[in-house]
Amino acid sequence: MIALGWLKEGDNSFGSAEDCRVPITGKAPAHIAVVRLEKGALRLLPPAGGFPKDLLVDGQPAKEQVLFADDADKPSKLAIGTLTIIVIHRDDQFALRIKDLQAPTRFGFHGLRWYPPNANYRVHAHWIPYNPPKVLDIPTVLGTTTHLPAPGAAQFTLDGQVVRLEPVLEGPESTEFFFILRDATSKTMTYGAGRFLYTELPDHGVTQPGKVWLDFNRLVNPPCAFTAYATCPLPPPQNRLSVPIPAGERRYHD
Numbered sequence: 370m371i372a373l374g375w376l377k378e379g380d381n382s383f384g385s386a387e388d389c390r391v392p393i394t395g396k397a398p399a400h401i402a403v404v405r406l407e408k409g410a411l412r413l414l415p416p417a418g419g420f421p422k423d424l425l426v427d428g429q430p431a432k433e434q435v436l437f438a439d440d441a442d443k444p445s446k447l448a449i450g451t452l453t454i455i456v457i458h459r460d461d462q463f464a465l466r467i468k469d470l471q472a473p474t475r476f477g478f479h480g481l482r483w484y485p486p487n488a489n490y491r492v493h494a495h496w497i498p499y500n501p502p503k504v505l506d507i508p509t510v511l512g513t514t515t516h517l518p519a520p521g522a523a524q525f526t527l528d529g530q531v532v533r534l535e536p537v538l539e540g541p542e543s544t545e546f547f548f549i550l551r552d553a554t555s556k557t558m559t560y561g562a563g564r565f566l567y568t569e570l571p572d573h574g575v576t577q578p579g580k581v582w583l584d585f586n587r588l589v590n591p592p593c594a595f596t597a598y599a600t601c602p603l604p605p606p607q608n609r610l611s612v613p614i615p616a617g618e619r620r621y622h623d
Contacts, residue, residue: 371395372467373598376406376456382416383454383465391465397452404436404456406463411436412454413447424449427605438463459600460513466598474596482588482619487550490585490616494525494534496578505537507549508603510562510593515602520575523548523583530612534583535605536568545569546581547602554614560594561618563604588617595621 374391383391387567394403398415401424406563412437413426421506424431425448436445447454451470456463469475496519507515518538523546524533536546543598551563573579592599 370466370596370598371469371472372465373600374465374467376404376463376465377538378406380405380406380414383467384416391467393452393467394468395449396471401423401449402431402447403463411438411463414443418501435598447558450461459509460515462513481621483618484586484616486586487616490527490614492525492527492583492585494523496573497522497524497579498576500502500576500577503535503570504520505605507537507605510599510601511604521571523581525583525615527612532610532612534608534610536596536598548583548608549602550608550610551604552610554615558619559588559617560590562591562593562601564588564617565591566617581613585614585616588614590618590621 372391372393377390381390382400383389383393383404384399384401385397389400398421400418402420403414403416405414413431413434415433420431426434427446436456438444438456440458444455453468453578455466469582493603499519502518502520504516507517507518509515517539518535519535522533522535524531526532534548534550536548539547546568548566548568549563550566554587555561555563566585568581568583568585571579571581591601593601
């Protein structure tokens with residue numbers, strides 16, 4: 370990603386020109402297009418000189434039309450040259466996310482680093498359901514707060530300490546848990562803001578006591594570990610652990 374521009378109500382121009390609401394550095398036309406935001410509805414409009422001839426929307430030449438954000442069934446995808454542009458919807462805000470196939474961060478990528486697999490960090494946790502589920506306030510790197518349901522807690526013992534983590538469900542049809550956590554290694558060896566872990570649902574279902582496997586060897590860095598243009602959730606206070614978990618993906622930048 371090379372840019373993330375938040376949209377205001379009204380017309381939002383984007384391109385490489387300095388007067389654009391969402392400026393794009395690098396090889397981009399001065400004025401690509403305008404996104405009009407009106408009460409949550411999005412519309413693509415041409416700039417003063419018309420759409421660039423090579424601007425495509427969902428593979429077709431650009432025209433004045435409705436746009437759909439990334440939480441829609443069929444989100445709109447704009448493309449021009451090596452650039453890809455989508456509208457993202459986060460909480461009550463919309464933004465343009467711009468990616469470039471020739472971005473220096475892509476060509477300068479130097480690979481991921483992982484701890485060696487360790488069976489001690491694959492734990493069979495007790496699943497303690499909440500009836501009714503809680504709603505967690507999940508902070509984000511944007512300074513906003515997302516509200517997601519937490520159907521219960523996973524409790525286990527690690528290095529002699531009892532540990533309790535609360536996962537969330539990302540949507541009503543979710544078939545896996547999403548754990549957002551940080552541990553003592555975040556200060557030194559892993560990404561400071563925290564890491565993500567996806568797991569299967571408990572053996573007796575979400576609403577019944579049971580067991581759930583947590584394989585911390587599968588801990589991964591969030592997108593914000595690699596770019597300043599991500600919109601990552603952060604661990605809630607109860608998922609910020611004092612115990613180290615030296616497993617999974619390590620810090621990308623030294």
